[in-house]
Amino acid sequence: MEQVDWTYFRRGLTDWYRPDRRPMPWKGDRSPYRIWLSEIILQQTRVAQGLPYFERFVAAYPTVGDLAAAPDAEVMKLWEGLGYYSRARNLLKAARVVANEHHGRFPDTYDGLLALPGVGPYTAAAIASFAFDRPVAVLDGNVFRILARYAGDATPIDTGPGRKHFQQLVDAALGTAPAAAFNQAIMDFGALVCTPRAADCPRCPLADHCRARAEGWVYELPVKGKKAERRDRYFHYLVVTDAAGRFLIHRREDRDIWRQLYQFPLLEAGTLDLRPAALMQRDDWPDWLPAEELEFTGRSAPYAHQLTHQRIGTVFHTAHWPEMRDVPPAYLRIDRWELERYALPRVITRYLETDRLTLDL
């Protein structure tokens, strides 16, 4: 088998690239803070989904020092709805490291950046090249796909050795080219031409040397192993209000989804088909919640919430507890309008927005 022609690859990509093909507010920006912020927001996230969040964060926190000084809950609220909330927690941690341990300046090397919480190999390479012109190539989902196809390489991308292999390929592809432009070009190319499902091979400048194209493997590449099993879970939220119409919420702290987000009292069961009478008899019914003082008033239609590896069916049971007392300190009693100030999982904000048809009790 003949050698892969990286010179052709590099030139084709460079000639194809035009910054304005895919305009983004942070493109061409040299500010490490804004580049870092955009890269964290865009991890596993589409540009269209992340863009409004970027605008809001920059407006709320113009500098890394502003962000570092922000309260945790405020940052979580601003991140609400974007998912992968560990990114928000690490964002704040990293901002405080930069502000307090680096005098407000971002590290200007790959290794220095890599040491920040939430900054992995991809993000470190992105910031190092875009902000500091360091000669490092990014390896993201686009790069895996493009290289696997161009080289006709069926090495699985989701293993340690696989990542190492593709890192070597992208290093060879970059060569001594200017890294910032190369990295921007290869990611734009992956988003606009060499796309996962409908690649624009007829207009691809690399098609003549693309092995996947020649061998009819475009959509078999890249190769991924193990597809995750999906787990089904069933959540029953107790939407309890007192005589003044105040709600009971608490913050999730477990090693589970939605850590540091707020929710109503929750019972997790093996089915969605449970009435209040059945819920009250369960072992995990909160002992501080006196069933005899509660008046259940409604049950929402089920909400289906799809996560990457979990499917969560959710029902909201509304109940009155006129004289709330002896509530554990972890629980807050808040007015309806105050609810807006807390970061909530999407399934709960959807419930609050739609409050869909109530089923029979």
Add this chain to the structure above:
DNA sequence: TAGCCGTGGAA
């Protein structure tokens, strides 16, 4: 290392 962590859009 493998499993886990959200959400929304497209097909």
Add this chain to the structure above:
DNA sequence: TTTCCAAGGCT
């Protein structure tokens, strides 16, 4: 309806 997956990182 289901599946895939999008500028990944942590444990």
